[in-house]
Structures are given as structure tokens and as C-alpha cells.
Amino acid sequence: MRTQVAIVGAGPAGLLLGALLHRAGVANVIVEQRSADYVLGRIRAGVLEQVTVDLLHEAGVASRLQAEGLPHDGFELSFGAERLRIDLRALTGRRVTVYGQTEVTRDLMAHRAAAGLATVYEAEQVQPQGWDGDRPRLTWRQGGAEQRLDADFIAGCDGFHGVCRATLPAAALRTFEKVYPFGWLGVLADTPPVNHELIYGRSERGFTLASMRSATRSRYYLQCPLDDRPEAWSDEAFWAELARRLPPDAAAQLVTGASIEKSIAPLRSFVAEPMRFGRLFLAGDAAHIVPPTGAKGLNLAAADVGLLARALAEHYGGSDAGIDHYSARALARVWKAERFSWWFTSLMHRFPDTGEFGARLQRAEFDYLCGSTAAQTALAENYVGLPLGA
Numbered sequence: 001m002r003t004q005v006a007i008v009g010a011g012p013a014g015l016l017l018g019a020l021l022h023r024a025g026v027a028n029v030i031v032e033q034r035s036a037d038y039v040l041g042r043i044r045a046g047v048l049e050q051v052t053v054d055l056l057h058e059a060g061v062a063s064r065l066q067a068e069g070l071p072h073d074g075f076e077l078s079f080g081a082e083r084l085r086i087d088l089r090a091l092t093g094r095r096v097t098v099y100g101q102t103e104v105t106r107d108l109m110a111h112r113a114a115a116g117l118a119t120v121y122e123a124e125q126v127q128p129q130g131w132d133g134d135r136p137r138l139t140w141r142q143g144g145a146e147q148r149l150d151a152d153f154i155a156g157c158d159g160f161h162g163v164c165r166a167t168l169p170a171a172a173l174r175t176f177e178k179v180y181p182f183g184w185l186g187v188l189a190d191t192p193p194v195n196h197e198l199i200y201g202r203s204e205r206g207f208t209l210a211s212m213r214s215a216t217r218s219r220y221y222l223q224c225p226l227d228d229r230p231e232a233w234s235d236e237a238f239w240a241e242l243a244r245r246l247p248p249d250a251a252a253q254l255v256t257g258a259s260i261e262k263s264i265a266p267l268r269s270f271v272a273e274p275m276r277f278g279r280l281f282l283a284g285d286a287a288h289i290v291p292p293t294g295a296k297g298l299n300l301a302a303a304d305v306g307l308l309a310r311a312l313a314e315h316y317g318g319s320d321a322g323i324d325h326y327s328a329r330a331l332a333r334v335w336k337a338e339r340f341s342w343w344f345t346s347l348m349h350r351f352p353d354t355g356e357f358g359a360r361l362q363r364a365e366f367d368y369l370c371g372s373t374a375a376q377t378a379l380a381e382n383y384v385g386l387p388l389g390a
């Protein structure tokens with residue numbers, strides 16, 4: 001087989017890149033190691049920046065999002081019983097859209113199938129080769145036979161545990177990492193949300209997030225120890241702890257019910273530099289990870305592939321300026337999102353090792369936010385997402 005761009009990974013990054021390239025008339029094939037059902041089963045967040053919404057419109061994959069997405073003009077922070085609304089619309093003129101990122105993946109998969117674009121699922125032992133020369137190719141095994149895809153470029157959209165970054169010579173890569181001393185215990189339930197907007201909470205007992213997927217489906221998170229396990233939490237225990245941590249007037253609105261999903265995710269900040277190696281490009285979680293506090297994971301992946309799709313289309317239009325600047329431009333935005341996600345995580349979580357002094361600093365930051373439009377604007381600008389070229 002031959003194509004113009006070989007994409008490794010059919011997660012949001014790979015699927016959106018494929019859709020944007022197709023829109024630009026650039027042929028592409030996606031090679032994914034898992035089944036489509038497995039990819040759809042991944043637990044994902046639920047907030048889209050306007051940049052992501054615009055890219056999905058550009059890719060022609062936004063009709064269900066337009067119909068079912070929930071525009072949010074603000075969100076709340078709470079410290080104990082105190083609540084502060086961050087008015088995104090008033091402070092930045094922009095908003096976010098609440099829409100399950102699993103639904104984004106589903107919409108992208110449906111769009112790809114309807115366009116008749118080639119996607120290889122359940123590919124075994126995928127190997128990117130020749131990316132440091134002018135004949136890049138992917139090989140893999142399927143049905144006991146060796147398969148090969150020749151291409152002009154390879155896009156590594158294969159996530160944090162993928163093969164593309166792992167295949168690069170260690171000397172060619174610089175990585176930066178911070179692991180947080182806690183995780184998030186998440187529950188999905190068909191119950192009405194406690195509030196019409198998200199509430200990020202800091203209580204003495206730890207972080208909470210009250211989010212949603214719709215007016216009838218809630219998504220909640222509790223900060224938990226790294227060695228905690230979902231099976232150690234009955235639904236009753238989860239609801240009781242959530243009610244203890246939510247601001248009292250929000251807890252009074254809590255409707256409990258059977259959990260339809262319960263899982264624990266660790267929190268990590270990670271960046272690999274650069275994001276280009278000859279004819280191989282990294283995008284999305286293959287290149288960077290953020291703690292979910294700022295809801296930046298999928299949004300950063302979308303921004304990467306928005307830049308990469310334009311750069312590759314420009315190459316076929318005769319200019320290599322885009323691909324030559326891709327890594328620097330993508331990383332400039334990645335690091336700003338890494339900073340924001342780290343700052344927001346540091347503000348809202350209980351860090352046992354920073355003791356009472358650290359807790360007082362967090363309280364002081366919240367009090368400053370309550371009294372400063374400038375501080376709220378800085379938070380709002382980062383939350384709604386910086387412009388694509390920032």
C-alpha cells in the first residue's frame with residue numbers, strides 16, 4: 001500500500017488529523033493497534049475549547065456537536081463553602097462547550113467510515129521505519145502476514161504509550177516530567193448535575209470536580225491516594241465523600257444514583273521535544289500529557305493536528321515552511337497549557353507534603369482571584385484556550 005500521510009493511532013488526534021488532511025485533499029491511512037470498540041471505550045473528559053470546536057467544523061465533523069454540545073459561559077471555583085464564578089464570556093468574549101470527548105471520537109470514526117477512508121484496526125507490532133530518510137513506511141502484522149504502508153510522512157498520534165516516540169533514538173529526544181502524588185477517582189451516573197456549570201472544588205478533604213455530559217448525566221471526580229482502587233469505593237461511599245467535599249449549597253442539590261462507570265486516573269505532566277524527526281511528526285498524547293484539571297488533553301491534541309494538517313497541506317502546495325516550524329509552534333502552545341494545567345492542579349489539590357503553609361498559599365491565591373478581575377481574566381484566558389498560533 002502507499003499513501004501520502006501514514007497516521008499511527010485512531011484516537012482523537014489521529015482521527016482529527018485524518019479528517020483535516022482529507023478535507024485538504026491529502027491522502028492518508030490510519031493504522032491502529034486496537035479495535036474501534038476498544039478506542040471508544042477509553043474514558044475521556046468532556047470540555048472542548050473553541051479552537052477544537054472550530055477544527056471539528058473545519059473537518060466537517062461538528063453536526064452532532066452543534067446539536068448536542070452544551071455551551072458554557074463560565075465555571076465555578078469553590079474553597080470550602082465559598083464559591084467564585086469565573087465568567088468566561090464577560091472576561092474573554094469566549095466560551096467552552098461541554099461534550100463528551102468519547103462522542104468526538106465516535107463522530108470522527110463515523111465521518112471517516114462514511115468518507116470511505118482507510119483505517120486498519122487491530123494491527124499488531126506496528127513499526128515506523130525510514131522516517132529519517134525519504135522513504136518512510138509503516139510495517140505491521142495482521143492475520144499472520146506482514147503488512148507494509150509506504151508514505152511521504154508518518155504522524156505519530158499513538159498516545160503516551162505508543163511506538164512512535166519509543167522508536168526514536170534517546171539522544172534525539174528531550175523529555176520533561178512531573179508526577180503528582182494523587183489520582184482522580186471518577187464516576188459517571190445518570191443523575192442531574194448539581195449545578196448548570198462545572199464546579200472545581202478544594203475542601204479540607206481534597207479536590208472535587210462536579211461536571212456533566214448532559215442535563216441528565218453527571219460526571220464527578222474526587223482526589224484520591226495513588227494506591228487507591230475503584231473497587232474499594234461503593235457507590236454509597238463515593239456519594240457520601242462527594243457530599244462532604246462539595247460546598248454545602250451544592251451538596252444540597254446532589255442527586256445520587258448507580259454509577260455506570262467508576263475509574264481512577266493518575267495525574268502527570270509530560271513533554272517530549274522536539275515533535276518532528278525528519279519525516280516523522282508527533283502529535284497529541286504521543287508528545288505531551290497534562291493533568292486533567294485544565295481539561296487540556298484533547299484540546300492540545302486538536303491544536304497539534306490543526307497545525308500539522310495545515311503544514312502538510314502546505315507541503316503539497318509547494319512550501320515546507322509549515323512543517324519546518326511545526327515543532328516550535330506546537331511546543332510554544334503546549335508549554336503554556338502545561339503551565340496552566342500545573343498551576344490549576346497546584347491551586348486546587350491537597351498536597352500533604354506542603355503542609356499548612358502550602359494550604360495558606362492556596363487560600364491566598366483563591367482570595368486574590370475573588371478580588372481581582374485581572375487574575376480572573378488570566379485564568380479565563382487559559383481555560384477557554386489560547387489562540388492556535390499562541
Ligand code: APR
Nearest residue numbers: 009011012013032033044126158159162163284285297298
Ligand atoms: N500502533 C498503533 N496504534 C497504537 C500504538 C501502536 N504501537 N500504540 C498506541 N496506539 C493507539 C492507541 O490504541 C490509541 O487508540 O493510538 C491511539 C492513541 O490515542 P489516545 O491515547 O487517545 O491519544 P490522542 O489521540 O493523542 O488523544 C489525546 O484525548 O480524550 C483525550 O485525554 C485524552 O489527552 C488525551 C487526548
Ligand code: PHB
Nearest residue numbers: 045046211292293294295
Ligand atoms: C469531565 O467532564 O470529564 C472533565 C471536565 C473538566 C475537566 C476534567 C474532566 O477539567
